[in-house]
Amino acid sequence: MFRKILSPFARLFEFHARTHYRTERHSMALTLGIIVAAGVGGFVEIAPLFTIDETVEAAPDMRLYTPLEQAGRDIYIREGCYACHSQMIRTLQDEVDRYGPYSLAVESQYDHPMLWGSKRTGPDLARLGNKYSDDWHVRHLVDPRAVVPESVMPQYAFLLDRTLETENLPDRLAALRAVGVPYSDEQIANAAADARGQARPDTDAADGISERYGDATGVRHFDGQRDRVTEMDALVAYLQILGRLTDAAFANQPLGEE
């Protein structure tokens, strides 16, 4: 019986070996074989993610990153924060209890690239927004061990001294639109001014922010310095919006709140 079950497999194996014995004399046959064999899996797993609608939930209240937040996100990437911090709460009870409602696909819908991360040397940041004050973030980034003595995070004090470069933001938003983020012409044209305005609430530049990005947008001196817009402003603005672009995750999991 055992022999009977195995015999088709043995025949297939035999056939494969014989075919291979012939094809391995042709480099182009091998090339084609490799491309086909290696192509199947990726195609089957990736292509449907673009076509199946349920892959990404609908969230009508989803808002875009403001230019200042996007600049902060670029700094987050530049400094390699993603190497130690994930932004993906898994559907496990202890993670929901520790960090908040589990992450939904829609929350990173406009994240080019995604920053789900692969390692938690530090805690997950998917729901970091509004958890701590701006002041806490600034102190923590300047010297993590002054706030959390056991921390192994590097110091980022230099962000306080570096003026944020805003001139390139229209280009960056335009590139993001090219890959699918629905920024309007107006948002792109005003990107530089909006970035400065969001961190200087008492200036004229701040007026257009809520108009273009919604009333709930945080407009304040994120780094506590009134006279200039620094990279610290941008990074803190980004950290404070993490997990707050949409309420979908909270609506979806009423019991998820701690």
Next chain:
Amino acid sequence: MMERLTGAERQIALIICVVMAIVGLVMAAAGHGDPMGSHGAIVLIAAGITTFFVLRAIGEPEPAEDRTVDYYDDPTKAGLVIALFWAVVGMGMGVWVAAQLAWPDLRIDAAWSSFGRIRPVHTSGVIFGFGGNALIATSYHVMQRTSRARLAGHVSPWFVLLGFNLFCIIAASGYLMGVTQSKEYAEPEWYADIWLVIVWVVYFVLYIRTLARRNEPHIYVANWYYLAFILVVAILHIVNNLAVPASLTGAKSYSAFAGVQDAMTQWWYGHNAVAFFLTAGFLGMLYYFLPKRAERPIYSYRLSILSFWGIVFFYIWAGSHHLHYTALPQWVQTLGMTFSVMLLVPSWASAGNALMTLNGAWHKVRDDATLRFMMVAAVFYGLSTFEGSFMAVRAVNSLSHYTDWTVGHVHAGAMGWVALITFGSIYSVVPLLWKRETMYSWKLVEWHFWLALAGTVIYVFAMWNSGIIQGLMWRTYTDSGTLAYSFTDTLVAMHPYYVARACGGALFLTGAILAAYNVYMTIRHAPEKRPERDYPTSSEAVEPAVPAAE
């Protein structure tokens, strides 16, 4: 070395150098004030140095050598030396980043020295710098020997080798300046990615053209693996790096994919960088150098076929096991898990095939540290592929993911398998290439072996412990139903293991430094000996020992 090129070849080389210099100049001018400008300067300097060497040779008389009687090994030699250089740099960076996790103030007051920026220098340095150069160099060696034909071309092997290293330098210097796409193991920005595509196409053409010259009817199994490595890495690289630059005068770009699709694409790439860069290529090395050193034929031709196609077909599906319990649809997770478990069959077929090849040569494994490097590499290959399939199971992954267990698993593969097979191959090929009797010092090889093994074991055990402890602490509840440990509690528990890990890494680094010294002394001081029968020729071999199919 340029004197061995003909006049026409020197002219082609010169044209390429000049074009590169112009590209560098344009990048430097257009990207002024942006990291891209600095990269332009690097390209310009690299082109300048190469131009200098080409120009120095351009007036020399035509080479007198007869190219039909010899293999072309100059690029192989250069590649091996460069690989050893990157090994020391990449592993040195590794020890530093490991030490930063144990003692976070072990850095200078500059942005570039933070963990986030030097960690990719470590990963790219060892994977692409050390591994990539070793793969390119050994592939040149293996394709010539198994085809019994000389390399097809004398400029293109240099173009591929030096072009690839230019990519590595742009990558590493970019990370220090904060230039990164954040996609793990695909961090370099758009212009570096485009450059790598050009280099890679030339590499593929060179490989196919050399195979076309072969004097053997069959293409040896090592070449299948190298071919799979070249082809699939190209596909992965191109798709995962699709991006739109924010401006043509700056380094910053945005990935074409977002969110869940980006995550899937990234880990399709990430896991298959492991599969086709760190496994297929190095299996090519294993299939050539291990039987050669043991002087035994490969145990089973059919197992080779089974494992090759199994690896090529199954691996591609496995990437989604990096995304268990995330927002990735469940069906993709399940597919990834299933194929990861099935992957154990071809993986163990390969490892078993290698170990069975040693039957009848086990006394050599005992006496010869070089062969022992390769034997232990095959064992670690078997162990880490088992561990990989195990960790891909959803329930196990819920514990292991995001912890140091993953880091330990990767290093069991990278140190125990990839680095050991590479060092074994280097030790067996260096005396042959430089026409030496043996390595300068067999005692140093022996020392290197034990340092590397001890370093790997310490590293992996430390990470197993810290990973499993941290995973368990994260999910421990008190009797009243609240989480028992804060995140910082788990961090404190990690400290001793982080110290142990840095020590393990330091041992491994010491071994690599010994290897570099030993190779240097072999080139300089070991007694000469011309290898026998190491030249291209028409095939005298009988057909492989397989029943003819017809």
